[in-house]
Amino acid sequence: MGEQSVAQTFKAEVITDYLHRLFEAAGANEKEAKQIADHLVMASLRGVDSHGISKTDIYLKRIKENMINLQPKHAINRETPVSALIEADNGMGIPSAEKAVDLAVEKAKKTGVGLVGVSNSNHCGMLANYVTKAADQDLIALAVTNAPAVVAPWGARQAFFGTNPIAYGLPSNRPHPIVFDMATSKVAKGKIVLAEQEGRDIPLGWAITPEGEQTDDPARAIEGCILPMGEAKGYGISFLVETLSSLLTGAAYGPNIGDLFSEFEQKQELGHFFMVMRADLFVGLETFKHRIDTMAEEIKQLKPMKGVKEIYLPGEIEWLNYEDRKLNGIPLSMQMLETLDAWGELYGVESIAVK
Amino acid sequence: MGEQSVAQTFKAEVITDYLHRLFEAAGANEKEAKQIADHLVMASLRGVDSHGISKTDIYLKRIKENMINLQPKHAINRETPVSALIEADNGMGIPSAEKAVDLAVEKAKKTGVGLVGVSNSNHCGMLANYVTKAADQDLIALAVTNAPAVVAPWGARQAFFGTNPIAYGLPSNRPHPIVFDMATSKVAKGKIVLAEQEGRDIPLGWAITPEGEQTDDPARAIEGCILPMGEAKGYGISFLVETLSSLLTGAAYGPNIGDLFSEFEQKQELGHFFMVMRADLFVGLETFKHRIDTMAEEIKQLKPMKGVKEIYLPGEIEWLNYEDRKLNGIPLSMQMLETLDAWGELYGVESIAVK
Numbered sequence: 001m002g003e004q005s006v007a008q009t010f011k012a013e014v015i016t017d018y019l020h021r022l023f024e025a026a027g028a029n030e031k032e033a034k035q036i037a038d039h040l041v042m043a044s045l046r047g048v049d050s051h052g053i054s055k056t057d058i059y060l061k062r063i064k065e066n067m068i069n070l071q072p073k074h075a076i077n078r079e080t081p082v083s084a085l086i087e088a089d090n091g092m093g094i095p096s097a098e099k100a101v102d103l104a105v106e107k108a109k110k111t112g113v114g115l116v117g118v119s120n121s122n123h124c125g126m127l128a129n130y131v132t133k134a135a136d137q138d139l140i141a142l143a144v145t146n147a148p149a150v151v152a153p154w155g156a157r158q159a160f161f162g163t164n165p166i167a168y169g170l171p172s173n174r175p176h177p178i179v180f181d182m183a184t185s186k187v188a189k190g191k192i193v194l195a196e197q198e199g200r201d202i203p204l205g206w207a208i209t210p211e212g213e214q215t216d217d218p219a220r221a222i223e224g225c226i227l228p229m230g231e232a233k234g235y236g237i238s239f240l241v242e243t244l245s246s247l248l249t250g251a252a253y254g255p256n257i258g259d260l261f262s263e264f265e266q267k268q269e270l271g272h273f274f275m276v277m278r279a280d281l282f283v284g285l286e287t288f289k290h291r292i293d294t295m296a297e298e299i300k301q302l303k304p305m306k307g308v309k310e311i312y313l314p315g316e317i318e319w320l321n322y323e324d325r326k327l328n329g330i331p332l333s334m335q336m337l338e339t340l341d342a343w344g345e346l347y348g349v350e351s352i353a354v355k
Numbered sequence: 356m357g358e359q360s361v362a363q364t365f366k367a368e369v370i371t372d373y374l375h376r377l378f379e380a381a382g383a384n385e386k387e388a389k390q391i392a393d394h395l396v397m398a399s400l401r402g403v404d405s406h407g408i409s410k411t412d413i414y415l416k417r418i419k420e421n422m423i424n425l426q427p428k429h430a431i432n433r434e435t436p437v438s439a440l441i442e443a444d445n446g447m448g449i450p451s452a453e454k455a456v457d458l459a460v461e462k463a464k465k466t467g468v469g470l471v472g473v474s475n476s477n478h479c480g481m482l483a484n485y486v487t488k489a490a491d492q493d494l495i496a497l498a499v500t501n502a503p504a505v506v507a508p509w510g511a512r513q514a515f516f517g518t519n520p521i522a523y524g525l526p527s528n529r530p531h532p533i534v535f536d537m538a539t540s541k542v543a544k545g546k547i548v549l550a551e552q553e554g555r556d557i558p559l560g561w562a563i564t565p566e567g568e569q570t571d572d573p574a575r576a577i578e579g580c581i582l583p584m585g586e587a588k589g590y591g592i593s594f595l596v597e598t599l600s601s602l603l604t605g606a607a608y609g610p611n612i613g614d615l616f617s618e619f620e621q622k623q624e625l626g627h628f629f630m631v632m633r634a635d636l637f638v639g640l641e642t643f644k645h646r647i648d649t650m651a652e653e654i655k656q657l658k659p660m661k662g663v664k665e666i667y668l669p670g671e672i673e674w675l676n677y678e679d680r681k682l683n684g685i686p687l688s689m690q691m692l693e694t695l696d697a698w699g700e701l702y703g704v705e706s707i708a709v710k
Contacts, residue, residue, distance in 0.1 A: 077637075078636065078637050080466075080467050080636075081466070082437055082466055082467045082468050083467050083468070083636050083637075085636070085637040111435075111436070111437055112435050112437045112438050112470070113437050113438070113468055113470060115467070115468060115632060115636065117636070117637050119637075140598075140599075140603070152657075152660070153654050153657065153666060154666075155659055155660055155663045155665075155666040155667065156654070156657035156658065156659060156660060156663075156666050157657075157658050157659065157660045157661075158657045158658050160653070160654055160657060166592075168595050170595075170598055178594070180591040180594070180595070182588045182591055182592075212660055212661055229585040229588050230584040230585035230588070230589065232537075232669075233537050233584050233585070233589075234585065234588075235669065236535040236537055236669035236670070237537075237592075239533070239535070239668075239669045240523050240525075240535070240669075242650070243495075243525055243647065243650075244495075247638075247643060247646040247647055247650065248495070248634070248636065248637055248638065248643065249637050249638070250637060250638045250642075253646070253650055254650060254653065254654075255653075275630075277470060279603070281433065281435075281438050281440070281470065281472070281603065282432075282433050282438075282440040282472050282474075282603055282604050282605060283602075283603065283604070283605045287605075288602060288603065291602040291608070292598065292602055295597070295598075295602060295608055295609060298515070298609065299508050299511070299515055299609075302507075302508060302511035302512075302513045302515060303511065303512050303513050304510055304511060304512065305507070305510055305511060305512045305567055306512075306567055308510045308511075310510075311508060311509075311510040311511050312510065313594075314587075314590065314591035314594045314595075315591070
C-alpha cells in the first residue's frame, strides 16, 4: 500500500452526479444511469468498496464491449399474485434487480409474500441495497444471486459456485433497518480484485491456487478458487443460493456463467431471487419492530469477548460507515480517480479530481 | 471411548415400535407417539445420532415432569391463502412442526407458496425430516427453528442464540431429494451433550467457557457458550433464524427460551418457521429437477482436493448413512440401551435389548 492509496475525498453527491453522467454518456437511459450511480455510491458509503464505485470501470467496459443490452424489455413472465419471473433481456443487473424487488414488494403488500426471480441478468451490485428498500417499507426481505464460478464446492479443487451472496433486511425503529449481506464464500471476489488493483496481499485461508494450495497472492487466487465459508456449511448454503437464483429461474449456473472481468464474448446470464414478506403476518407490525429493537439492544448489552470494545448487530458496521462517509465524504484512491478520469475523457464528462 | 460405546445393533422397525410404545405409555396419543418414534429413528438412520434416539430420554423426562401438554389444541391463527400461525399450545415439538409443514405444503400447492410459523412449541427434532416431506412432494422447502441460548453472538462471551438450525429440501430425480440441515453454530449442542454422555472430548474451537476460553471438555462447554460458524457470518444468519422463528411468530427468543435439558419449571416456548414453494414457479417441474440432477452430477465429477476420495452433495452423507443403517441396523450404545430400558421398566414396555 503506497501513499497514493487514498488520494482525495468527495461528497457522495459529487460522485453520484459524475457516475450518473458517465453511465448516461455510455448509453444508459436517464433512469437506469441514476439507479446505477446511486447504487454504486451507496455501496461505497456503506464501506463496501469492492461493490461500490470500483465497479464503475468494469460496468462501463462491458457496456463499451457491447456485452450489455441498454434497451432491455424486462418482460414479466409466469406471473401469479405471489410470484413472477423477470426476463432481464441481458440488461444491466442493477435496474433489473430494482424492478424485481419493487415487484416483490408490491406483491407482498397485497398478498403477504412476493417471490420474484430474474433470469438473463448481469452483475447486480450489492444485495444489501435491495433488501434495504423493502425493509424501509416495513417488509422483511431476502435476496440471493449467483455469480461467476470462483468457489470450490467443499472437497473439490475446481471452482463451480460463485461467491453466491445472501442478504436480508428487517424493519426496525432504529435509525436504519437491520441489513445483513454476506458472501457464502470465505470472502467476496471483489475484495480479492480490489487487493490486486491496490497491490495488497490477501490473508491465507481465503483461496487456493489451481493446484489446491493456499495463497496470499490475489493474482494467483483469481486464477484458482475461493474456499466456502465454514467449509461444508458454506457449500450447502451456496448450493441453495445457486438453486434459487438459477435452477429455479432458468438462468445460467455454475461454470456456465460468463465471468464479469475476463469474458467479453459470452453474456453473463446471471440469476437473482427476491423474497419479500409482510412483517405483520403473525404479530402486529409495531410488535414485530419492538421485538427487533429489544433483541438488538439486549445483544448490544452482552458482555464482550476479550479485546472487543463493542458488540455490533449484523450489518451495523456498514451503517456506521454510511453515517461517517455521508458526513465526511468517500475516499477514492489515486488509481481509482485515474480510472474514472479515463472514462470521463472518453465520454467528455469533466473530471471531479482536484488537479 | 470404551468398548461399551456400541453395544447392539437393531433394525429401525424394532426401535420405532419400541419408542412408539414408550411414548404412548407416557401419555402421548397413538398418532403423536408414532410421529415422534418415526422422527427420532429417521434421524438416527441418517446418522444424526444427536437428534435421534438419544433424544428419547429428555423427551420422556419432560413429559414425566409435566412440562409438555399432551392434549394440545394446535389452533391455526392469522390464516391467509399463503400463511398461517400455529399456536402449538405447549405440545410436543415434532407433531406441532409436522402439522405446520403439512399446512405449508397444502398452501404452496394451491397458491405457489406457504409460510407457516409455530409459536409456543417445544424441541422439534431434526429439521431435515420436515423439508424432506415437502421435497418428496416435489416442493422446495426451507425450515428454521430457534433453540435455547447456547451460542454467543460474534464478539460476545455470553450465550444468546440457540444453535438455530436452517434446513432446505430440493426435489430431484435422484434416489433421495437434496436435503441439507445445519446448525448456524459451529456445532449442534446435541453433539456436545452426546460427547458428554459418552465420555468423549470435543475439538477445540467448538466452544468457550464462561470466562471466554476455548475448551475440549464438553461439560465446561455446556456451562459456557458455543461459537457461531464462520464467525460474524454465522451470527448474521442466526439473527435471521431467530427473527423468523420467534420475533415474527410471537415465540420466546434468545435467553427467554426454556432450556431443554436443565429447565423443568419454565416451558420452552420455542418457535419454528417453514417456507414451502412450488419448484415449477418459473420453469417446469421436470426442467427444475433435471437441472438439479445435472448440477449435482457436475459437482460430483469435479477434481477432488488432495486426500478427498469423493465429493459429496449437501446432505448426501446422511442419505448414505440412511441406506446403510436401513439395511444393517442402527447401533445403540450400552448406555443408551440402559437408559431406554429404564423407561421401559417404568412404563411396562418390554426391552429390546438382547440379554
